[in-house]
Amino acid sequence: MTTDLAAWRQEFPILATTTYLISNSLGAMPRGTASKLAEYANVWATRGVRAWEEGWWEMPVSVGNMLAPIIGAPQNSVTMHQNVTIAEAIVLSCFEPGGKRNKIVCEDGNFPSVMYFYAEQKGLRLVTVPVERLAGAIDEETLLVPTSHVLFKTSHLQEIRPVIEQAHKVGAHVVLDCFQSAGVVPVNVTELAVDFAVGGCLKWLCGGPGNGWLYVRPDLMDRLEPRFTGWMAHAAPFTFAPPPLERTTGPMRFLNGTPQIPSLYAAVEGLRIINEVGVANIRRRSRMLTDRLLEGIVEAGLPTITPRHGERRGGTVAVNPPDAEAISRELLARDFLIDYRPDAGIRISPHFYNTVDEVDTILAEVAALAQHRPALRVTRGS
Template sequence: VWPEHWWGLCREIGDRIARLLGGRPGTVQIQPNASVALGVVASCFDFGEGQRRRIITSALDFPTTGYVWEAQRRLGAEVVIIPSEDGITTPLEPILDSIDENTLLVALSHVSYRSSHRLDPRPIVERARGVGAMVLLDVYQSAGVLELDADGWGVDFMIGGTIKWLCGGPACGYLYVRPDLLSRLEPRLTGWFAHAEPFAFDHGPMRYDATARRFAQGTTNVPALYSCRDGLRILLEVGLETIASESRRRGSWIVERALERGWRVNSPLSPDERGGAVMIAVDRPGEVAERLRRRRVLADWRPGVGLRFGPHFFNTDDEVREAMDLLAALTA
């Protein structure tokens, strides 16, 4: 079944994701999850040589980012974490000021998991290019609900997974690599799938594949590929322009209703600075989320910021309105 079905399925799913990222075919390799994808990127670099050892991240990135880059300190990496004064936004200027000739990689969340704050990658990429640094975006919270432009932005890497906005299941992450880097990087975190001729079962020195497959490891989780196949197809059929427009409209409506009711919104109020989710502060958010779930309203929550509402393209305006009315009743 490998040559007849599964081998091509890896490429098919990768190319569908590449389209949603605004990238070219052949630039995405499926990964076990986003944590492994980030680890693969880290394994491409030698932090013990030269002056470029600085990794720039932010306090609003998902914890995995911090864990992976902190582990690289043992190999010689210098890790700079850009703080957030309000716990909601990451200011652009400190990011740009921290990028210099010692910077190897700027690794940031495009949209924060904590607050839905969205960064504009263009000035970051421009600054990084000017000093010879690379840029990685974690797009877990934006791919599938916002229009992305991997090729146009010029980012070097994107990582994410197919849960959330991409309408897939768990254990299916991905790694996008800028086309001209595909044949230049040799990750230490590797496996037989990354070999140029994996079914030759060659025990000699590693010969990396010339495509994005060089960033693979072992056997792919095939059921995970099937779990996201149709969701990706539907997203492409509906179109990201339509999806992003609806998300922007409904997110703005949620913000307006929340402010009218006197609720604190722990997300940027402007849709230009926000992803697809809106965070609303409530007391005991975990308990409220469970009470909502019992009434068939599915909302996530995060410590310190509250409930996370993220209507997608398949939700209706009536459903969004019902969710807000129910939240008002539960918190009255």
């Protein structure tokens, strides 16, 4: 691990041409990722089908093993998947709603894709509540609690232990979504004793799209039988035997069809860097930069829904001046890469590779554009 975070800027080419403050949406690509993707192409070109027995087959687990230390998970407990929705589907397929235990409970600020998935399941009831009421909504009728560690709009960092404890007390299971925390906020799934955790390398882990992941608590792994399955979960896949499925043991049990090999190559450099820098170091840097952002936003009199207290905040600060969407478009036109979300405003997300100067500059730009929004409407046609 290293505390010289400024030295890492040269490893992210886009930082030389933009003010990149959107790692909550898509982390900057490491320089070495281009070489990794070229390596994939070369292996395919020169090794062909032999690549499967020379590392490709195991990549959903070997890349998961690179991610495991970042979330405090043991080796061989994390598998890689296309996205979080698929990971959630794998988890749900391990359970059969029975009797009154057919309730899915989550906070109303959960990511929509997750809520869409559960809302469409026959025989299940999706119950959403404000995040502060989540633990109290979990009862003996609850099957699963898919919940966000950090909420994507507000950047609220949830106190998750009471949720897990209440779920376990009544026989429910928790699926902790760490997409907006892993890589920027310390999380230890082992200490939390959480049943499942999901996330992706797309954002703070700088691994690109197509790299969702699933953690399964080791004592549950061989007891569960996911019905969302496929040939990679077979104990002897190359026998191509007809059903019923003879399930393998360990993490491969939670795989299904042929994996997304190019995406897995793309994830490696980001995971290597985050492991080397260390999440504790990243968190200190993030706290300093987001504290500075919030102080500037408050001083400018701009509204925000992001928690002021750093212990309750993830890596993002949302600022919501009038005409926030138009202001966000203007910022993008000026190569300040941020994003806009309804009811949240402009999301600004410095990572360990960002600087104090970049934070001060974006603050000045937002304040100036908010002050002169009539001119902005004319020039941007909004």
